[in-house]
Amino acid sequence: MKNDLDNIKNEFLKALEDVSDSLGLEDLRVEYLGRKGKLSQLMKQLPSMAEDVRREVGQLGNDVKKTLELAFTEVSSAMNASEDVARQQTDWIDVTQPGVRPPGGHLHLVTQAIDEVSTIFKRLGFVSTRHPEVDWDYYAFESLNMPKTHPARDEWETFFIGDGGTVQEGKKGKVVLTPHTSNGQVREMEKKQLPIRMININKTYRRQSDASHTPMFHQFEGLMIDKGVTITHLKGVFDYFVKEFFGPEREVRLRPFHFRFTEPSMELDITCGVCLGSGENEGMKCKICKEGWVELGGAGMVHPNVLRAGGLDPDVYSGFAFGWGVERTMVMKSDINIDDIRVLYRNDLRFLEQF
Numbered sequence: 001m002k003n004d005l006d007n008i009k010n011e012f013l014k015a016l017e018d019v020s021d022s023l024g025l026e027d028l029r030v031e032y033l034g035r036k037g038k039l040s041q042l043m044k045q046l047p048s049m050a051e052d053v054r055r056e057v058g059q060l061g062n063d064v065k066k067t068l069e070l071a072f073t074e075v076s077s078a079m080n081a082s083e084d085v086a087r088q089q090t091d092w093i094d095v096t097q098p099g100v101r102p103p104g105g106h107l108h109l110v111t112q113a114i115d116e117v118s119t120i121f122k123r124l125g126f127v128s129t130r131h132p133e134v135d136w137d138y139y140a141f142e143s144l145n146m147p148k149t150h151p152a153r154d155e156w157e158t159f160f161i162g163d164g165g166t167v168q169e170g171k172k173g174k175v176v177l178t179p180h181t182s183n184g185q186v187r188e189m190e191k192k193q194l195p196i197r198m199i200n201i202n203k204t205y206r207r208q209s210d211a212s213h214t215p216m217f218h219q220f221e222g223l224m225i226d227k228g229v230t231i232t233h234l235k236g237v238f239d240y241f242v243k244e245f246f247g248p249e250r251e252v253r254l255r256p257f258h259f260r261f262t263e264p265s266m267e268l269d270i271t272c273g274v275c276l277g278s279g280e281n282e283g284m285k286c287k288i289c290k291e292g293w294v295e296l297g298g299a300g301m302v303h304p305n306v307l308r309a310g311g312l313d314p315d316v317y318s319g320f321a322f323g324w325g326v327e328r329t330m331v332m333k334s335d336i337n338i339d340d341i342r343v344l345y346r347n348d349l350r351f352l353e354q355f
Contacts (some may be wrong), residue, residue: 189310
């Protein structure tokens with residue numbers, strides 16, 4: 001046992017002379033002085049010895065440990081001082097130099113579009129508001145003059161997430177992820193704060209996924225209600241928005257259409273921002289428009305039944321409403337040149353950093 005202690009001491013002191021850096025020094029300490037090191041393992045034999053021998057060997061073990069620790073401390077102090085001097089020479093920093101600005105992020109392309117849309121309508125007096133993106137069937141469909149047999153109320157078209165139950169106001173039907181921001185129309189009328197100039201931008205959900213659709217997307221809903229509002233006001237808002245958002249070179253057309261919650265109804269089309277109305281892109285049929293025109297969104301005069309659902313008299317008040325997809329509206333810009341709307345949500349920094 002005594003010979004073993006002498007060997008450990010001699011081995012450690014010899015190895016200490018060959019250590020060249022602090023990492024190697026720490027490894028040596030763990031190997032010999034650690035909780036599971038050579039010295040600790042050897043001293044675990046003490047309980048099996050006779051008492052007089054145990055006392056002598058124990059004292060010798062303590063002396064060896066103190067010797068190793070003292071030698072380690074001396075070498076460690078000298079090595080740390082030497083490394084500090086070398087570090088100061090190699091890692092010297094001129095604190096008077098200008099700093100390097102860290103890379104900064106920017107708003108997502110969709111968020112930029114939402115801000116721009118909000119700003120344009122704000123100049124027309126529209127007030128930004130928010131309505132639920134998880135709502136009752138009543139606000140998403142029933143109050144908008146849509147019968148229970150309407151295809152949009154089918155589970156293959158809309159995400160239903162609950163049966164709704166009974167609430168204080170009465171039976172509101174199932175709970176849905178709103179397929180459009182039009183659910184805010186009757187909710188806004190129920191506030192009884194007339195006249196109304198609302199712009200509601202929110203997430204919406206539909207069971208669609210292709211080059212021009214994503215299951216989750218953003219819509220902005222415009223609603224204007226007052227006495228004497230006509231379709232001429234609606235046309236004026238369209239003209240102003242298209243000129244401000246897309247530029248004066250883009251063409252617009254209105255197509256008669258049918259929506260349950262507006263009468264008369266129409267769809268607004270503009271020339272495609274990818275192919276600029278030609279219907280072709282790089283010698284192939286344009287993936288976005290197919291024929292040169294792209295649907296911007298639906299619009300029309302608020303249906304009398306919807307006004308009644310909101311507690312308003314259609315003989316006194318009239319209004320118009322429109323609902324457009326933010327992503328689709330944004331990719332129609334001439335300088336965006338995106339032929340697959342799904343790329344917006346693929347989290348590819350190579351794409352996002354371009355904007």
